Amino acid sequence: DSGVTQTPKHLITATGQRVTLRCSPRSGDLSVYWYQQSLDQGLQFLIQYYNGEERAKGNILERFSAQQFPDLHSELNLSSLELGDSALYFCASSPTVSYGYTFGSGTRLTVV
Amino acid sequence: DAKTTQPPSMDCAEGRAANLPCNHSTISGNEYVYWYRQIHSQGPQYIIHGLKNNETNEMASLIITEDRKSSTLILPHATLRDTAVYYCIVRRDNTDKLIFGTGTRLQVFP
Numbered sequence: 001d002s003g004v005t006q007t008p009k010h011l012i013t014a015t016g017q018r019v020t021l022r023c024s025p026r027s028g029d030l031s032v033y034w035y036q037q038s039l040d041q042g043l044q045f046l047i048q049y050y051n052g053e054e055r056a057k058g059n060i061l062e063r064f065s066a067q068q069f070p071d072l073h074s075e076l077n078l079s080s081l082e083l084g085d086s087a088l089y090f091c092a093s094s095p096t097v098s099y100g101y102t103f104g105s106g107t108r109l110t111v112v
Numbered sequence: 113d114a115k116t117t118q119p120p121s122m123d124c125a126e127g128r129a130a131n132l133p134c135n136h137s138t139i140s141g142n143e144y145v146y147w148y149r150q151i152h153s154q155g156p157q158y159i160i161h162g163l164k165n166n167e168t169n170e171m172a173s174l175i176i177t178e179d180r181k182s183s184t185l186i187l188p189h190a191t192l193r194d195t196a197v198y199y200c201i202v203r204r205d206n207t208d209k210l211i212f213g214t215g216t217r218l219q220v221f222p
Binding site for chain 1: 211
């Protein structure tokens with residue numbers, strides 16, 4: 001157990017639908033990062049939040065949005081889903097004054 | 113962020129040392145070198161990081177050249193469980209995002 005909790009682990013939904021992925025960072029970690037990994041593709045950085053505020057944005061589609069709540073958990077909202085959105089979505093967290101990221105085990109999203 | 117270049121794949125015999133190279137010729141003076149690995153579809157796992165000195169931990173050793181333009185991750189006694197994709201990443205500080213490249217797919221064989 002890495003300490004970063006992602007729910008759900010698996011999600012199957014239809015095209016056009018909206019889903020919410022949840023991430024609870026390690027205790028005390030202020031930064032949360034979201035990544036997308038499509039089949040046999042690399043990890044694409046989507047967005048970073050730091051203590052409730054957006055810190056950096058990567059290749060995140062306009063149909064996707066995220067937020068970090070006062071208790072530091074984060075949600076990634078994916079809407080108007082397309083088949084190509086099928087992927088593993090990873091969340092990671094990191095502390096401010098120490099090294100490294102810790103990744104969760106991911107949410108596998110399948111759009112049918 | 114500085115870009116890194118890694119060979120796409122490498123093989124290593126079980127029990128032998130695996131030496132994974134990384135080129136980061138445009139690294140800035142305040143950027144660290146990080147190594148992560150991803151086993152199958154699991155979340156990436158932190159291995160080691162360094163600024164300019166060589167580093168060692170229970171998993172691996174990191175050798176950074178004096179000019180900091182390249183580094184080598186060394187797994188001293190590779191096992192089958194070390195089969196994974198290894199990513200070399202440069203990063204400014206701990207509030208900075210990690211940008212993953214394509215990595216090196218290491219296959220450890222019996």
